[in-house]
Amino acid sequence: MRTKQEYLIRYKDGNLYCELADIWIDPSKPVKKALITHAHFDHFTFGCEEYISTKETAILLKERVGDNIKIKTFEYGEEFKINGINISFHPSGHILGSSQIRFIFAEEKWLISGDFKLQKDQTCKEYEIVKTDYLISECTFGLPIFKWNESNKVANDISKWITNSPEKTSLLFCYSLGKAQRLLNEISQTNFKGNIYSHGSIHKMNKSYRELGIDIKDTIKIENKKKIDELKGSLILLPPSLSKGSYLKNFKNIQTAFASGWMSIRALRKRSGYDKGFAISDHADWDGILEVVKKSEAKNVFFHHGDSEALSKYLVEKESINVLLFGS
């Protein structure tokens, strides 16, 4: 067995790092060269000399943080070389442009899953099964209590939730990039035909999605001084950061909900402070993680982004898969 230092990719200062190529993956602090799996802010930091991502991720990032970053882009599946290592992006099904990253060096394959899901999502490319020797997977929802319902079922629940309270304004909180567009896409296929408003941050992302060829229902950008009566019976999409504090005072007679995988647990739903929780996630559930681990044919698996104790033990005991631990 090799020591941790000898792995092609390892954990360094809390981030994934490939020493041979001197390249970091989704680093949380400024570095020379950063591979970016997708455009969520917890996977991106300012100040890197050079970023490398898919074309879609680059466009979304620039829309969010401005043009002032140096970013090199590649198509899904297109291989490029750094210090003799072959690197390529592959769809991860998380959000538009999101990717897994594969490294091949001396006939050894490494795959970083990035954030991923297997569920159907019409707003991004479907997860691609990539074979590998070493898999580094996220495990945000790595317990068997997480089992997602079909997204159209959730959308129907949301539609019912709105139409059952026609005298109210329904505020649905969700991440402005990815989740919001997926929800809009799903909700537009339900019986709910009322007005949909969205917060500026979401509105902006909708526009980018459309420009990248994704069909997203048109929404009205919410202005702070909307007439209250106009909003009755309609749906407003807002980022979770606005759920606390004075922003809600702009509205009257509201009901609130949060769309997140965590909402499948009653205690979390109650504690969240929202009236209602809809369990829908852009991460894989337990079955999804297991499926990816198996189909990747990886002999060695690392987990990060989540509580991996139970998942690791299960894979070792039930599937005889070698689960390794990163030294940090």
Next chain:
Amino acid sequence: MSLKKFSELFGDLDSINSTNNKIEVLKNYFLSNDPIDNSWAIYLLTGKSNKRFISGRYLKNLFSQMYEYPQWLIDTCYLKVGDSAEVITLLLKNKTNSRKKKLSNISLNELLSVTIPALSKLNEEEKNLEIKNLWETLPEDNHLIFNKILTGTFRVGVSIGLITKSISKLINIDEEIISHRLMGDFKPSIDSYEFLINKNINLQELNSKPFPFLLANTIEDKIFKNSLNDFQFEWKYDGIRMQLIKRLGNVSLWTRGQELVNESFPELVEKMSHIKDDFVLDGELLVWDFKEQIPFDFSLLQKRINRKSPTRSIQIKYPIIFIAYDLLEINGRDIREIKLENRRIELEKYFSKWKIKTENNISDIFKICDLIFPKDWTDALTYKEKSRENNTEGLIIKKKTSIYSSGRKKGIWWKYKVDPMQLDAVLIYAKGGSGRRAGLYTDYSFALWKDKELIKFASAYSGLTNIEIKELDKWIRKNTIEKFGPVRSLKPEMVFEISFEKIQISKRHKSGIAVRFPRITKWRKDKKINDADSLENAYELMKKIS
């Protein structure tokens, strides 16, 4: 009507915060369902059926066994979810998706009056298979309700008051009447539901039932601005609040939890049935120290509460007394609408009559509460402080002109409780919470100094705000020394002010003391662990009080 409707109702009630909306949802449910299902719904929602058919542990074991699922994995999931019924419900989603069996569409009534009772007649193996079969034939949406009923953990944020209000709205009859009808042991049946929604008020049927209890509010400063003469002062006893009813010759004892407890206190029922008049008394049941004329500790009363048909020797060992503070009805006349001061006159009048005229001596089991007459508010405070000496919790202050309404009505009765005892203690263990607090460390153990060692002396769950709980949870995760299952031992660093009601010697505890109702009253971030109290301080406190 299917179980599905009830599952939907549960989901709605669980996610609606506004009381008015809850009432509306309930009203609509009652309107659109069968009387029999409605009666079961009321039965479940008011928490009257917390009968446990199997334990949460049994449910988890059963799932593990039936689906060859590792027990440790279920336990890990439980830590995140905090409720056995919900964990199994979530895990079942993985198991029943590909099922081929035809789904059943049974009613709430069928489930509760046929299916579940039938389970207890089966042997263990048959029972297990039947539960599995039910899991696989009940629609997924109903699993949570089913598992919760099985494990006796069905609870939702609906008070009996809310049910009362929605029925009252449904049939347009005063809440008091509905509340009265809902008192006592509501048995689910078409008849009981129809009685509940009967628009004609039948006095006969209401005969054995207690009145809704009037409850005291915590004292507010503004009351001290009033004249002392406007109020009646009584000791606040720490017993079982009860209405003692004698109508048409029959005596019934009703607790505030709406339980009929005649069987636990037969000597009281027997003695009171000799009184010639009919009446409804509001008062407190206590285990009484006849020598000192003060109540014994609540722990002695506990020895009587859960024991039905107590033997003669138990009756002698733990002698009870009923202390009446109010007369609500006399010989069929409801006097709740007359002023308290006049009701008191009536109470005293009848008590003296009964003492003399009743054949058996009743004063060894029944008395009326003594009144206290403080000179001014400062004097009232002195009385309150002295209340520990006679084993009471403080004072009850009642407005003399008030009528006996129901519930915790503002501005009528106040409780003026003696300040709790306090010690500053060091947090040493934490355990994951359950229910709403699942996934957070919310059960804490605290220690006091003994020489240079910290000795555990109390556990507490309540008293911190949600923000503090989250903050402390973070700290706990970073400062764990060791994990033992769900419990973590912690670096001794945090000091908390712990308040409690009673302190006494206990051989069961390593510390040698036991406290009652311990709770966190302050996070003493200003204190270092060396500033925390010692066991010696606790013993001194105990001495001071006894």
